[in-house]
Amino acid sequence: LDRNCAPYPPLREPVWDGDGVVFAVEDAGVTHLYRATRTEQPRLVVGGVPTVTGFDVRAGSIVHTASSPTRPSEVYNGARRLSDVAHEFVAQRELVAPERFTAVSTGGAEVEAWVMRPADFVPGRRYPMLLNIHGGPFSQYDSAFFDEFQVYAGAGYVVVYANPRGSSGYSEAWGRAIRGDGSEGTGWGSVDYDDCMAVVDEALRRFEFIDPERLGVMGGSYGGFMTSWIVAHTTRFQAAVSERAVNQFVSQWGSSDMGWDLKGYTGAFLYEDPQTYLRLSPATYAAAIETPLLILHSEDDLRCPVEQAEQLFVTLRLLRKPVELVRFPKESHELTRSGSPVHRVQRFEIVLEWFDRYLKRRPPSD
Numbered sequence: 001l002d003r004n005c006a007p008y009p010p011l012r013e014p015v016w017d018g019d020g021v022v023f024a025v026e027d028a029g030v031t032h033l034y035r036a037t038r039t040e041q042p043r044l045v046v047g048g049v050p051t052v053t054g055f056d057v058r059a060g061s062i063v064h065t066a067s068s069p070t071r072p073s074e075v076y077n078g079a080r081r082l083s084d085v086a087h088e089f090v091a092q093r094e095l096v097a098p099e100r101f102t103a104v105s106t107g108g109a110e111v112e113a114w115v116m117r118p119a120d121f122v123p124g125r126r127y128p129m130l131l132n133i134h135g136g137p138f139s140q141y142d143s144a145f146f147d148e149f150q151v152y153a154g155a156g157y158v159v160v161y162a163n164p165r166g167s168s169g170y171s172e173a174w175g176r177a178i179r180g181d182g183s184e185g186t187g188w189g190s191v192d193y194d195d196c197m198a199v200v201d202e203a204l205r206r207f208e209f210i211d212p213e214r215l216g217v218m219g220g221s222y223g224g225f226m227t228s229w230i231v232a233h234t235t236r237f238q239a240a241v242s243e244r245a246v247n248q249f250v251s252q253w254g255s256s257d258m259g260w261d262l263k264g265y266t267g268a269f270l271y272e273d274p275q276t277y278l279r280l281s282p283a284t285y286a287a288a289i290e291t292p293l294l295i296l297h298s299e300d301d302l303r304c305p306v307e308q309a310e311q312l313f314v315t316l317r318l319l320r321k322p323v324e325l326v327r328f329p330k331e332s333h334e335l336t337r338s339g340s341p342v343h344r345v346q347r348f349e350i351v352l353e354w355f356d357r358y359l360k361r362r363p364p365s366d
Contacts, residue, residue: 001034001042003027004168004175008139009337017057024052026169028112030143033064050074051143067144069116070095094119096153098143103162103202106194112170113162113199114141115207119154128214128359129158131200131237135221135244137178137192140169148336155352156360158210160203164195181267181276188222188265188280189229196226197234213238214359218351220244220336221304228282228312231291239358241351243296244304244333247312249277257302286315292322294354296347298331298339326350 004026005014011031014023020037022045033046033055046052050066053073057063063082067073071090075083098114105111118127130152134141140163149159163169165177166185181187204212216239219227224245231240246252253259253270263269266276278284293316297309309325316323328347331339336347 001025002171004138005034007031008136008168011052011054012056015055015057017060017062022055022057022062024055026140026142028169029114029140029163030169033062046078049143050076053144069143069145069149070097072145094154095150096159098149098159101202101206103195103198105164105198106191109165109191109195111162111164111195111199113160113202115203116149116153116159117209118156118158120156121209123209125209126211126214127156127158127209128216128355129160129203129210130355131196131215131217132159132161133196133217133219133223133226134161134163134167135219135223136168137166137188137222138168138175140167142169151348151352155356157216157355158207160199160210162195162199164192164199166192179264181265181280184267187267187276188225189233189282192226193229193233196230200236216240216355216359218243221333222246224304225282228293229285231289231293232282232285233288235290237291239292239294239355241294241296241354242312244298244301244335245282245295245308245312246304247281247308248283249281250274251307251311252304253277255305255307283312283315286312286321287319289316289319289321289323292354292358293324294351295323295325296328296350297325298328298333298335300329300331301333303333324354 007024007026011024014021020035022035025032025034031052034042035045036042050068053065053067055064063077065073072086074081096116098116100114103111141161152159177185178192179185215237217227217237218241220243224242227240227242228245228247270277295309295313297306299306313325328343
């Protein structure tokens, strides 16, 4: 298949159904179900949109949950929907569907991307845009309902997102493109950065409703790294939000619950090549950051400890750059997905206030 058969977040383990196994497969922003036996090639059994979000198999029958960008998960048996849990939620608000487009990046790489127009979209009007970058990096933006995108579109922003090189859901070569530092791929902040910039360029070329003078960028975890890296290497964005990011590879090595795993992306352990760890760290380039930057972090984050936020914040404050830091107590790396409801709401309010401050309190460009 040359596709990832272990989606993240995980749906569940593969399921034996008697003489074969049913398993999930990520493919270009969608999660399908395939079935394979000892004698047959894997074949598609549940595919397309809505995208699969969970499944089980009993007595040869597959029951699954699935979601689309404008509808949270429901239960299905084949094409027949068995539940209608989201009816009231969907009926009471305007939910925006994404439009797919492709950007051509360095080396001729075709990067799959999507744009969501603001709710209450008015033709002929220009809107601020938010480039969203997923974490992982070996994960993908898929075609399931995502609360964050709907919140930003509902607040009057164009939402742009993509699956740059390093993402899952595509070929093994695509996923490995940023592993290592020359051994397998080119490392973080290389072709993935090129891909993100190519997506922004193509979005501005295609969609006249995007205001090129009101661009924001944001992301969490690896997406937070890429946000910090982007604003350290370009001034084309007017505001940024870096969340639960890796900002300093050297200290991440010893403070993270999996800092040793960075060898897969740096090509070496810290003690073997400290210069590479410094070169890949956004904090190394902090003096070049001019974009107003909001740093969000959880105090109980073990994957990217809170010192990662403090490293960049302290440097930018000493440099008198426009930066703010918000720390969430009693929260982990999973704040946006499984944090306390009050903190998740507060986070949305903080993010929107930041972008409104820099992208809406200025006249739109012609």
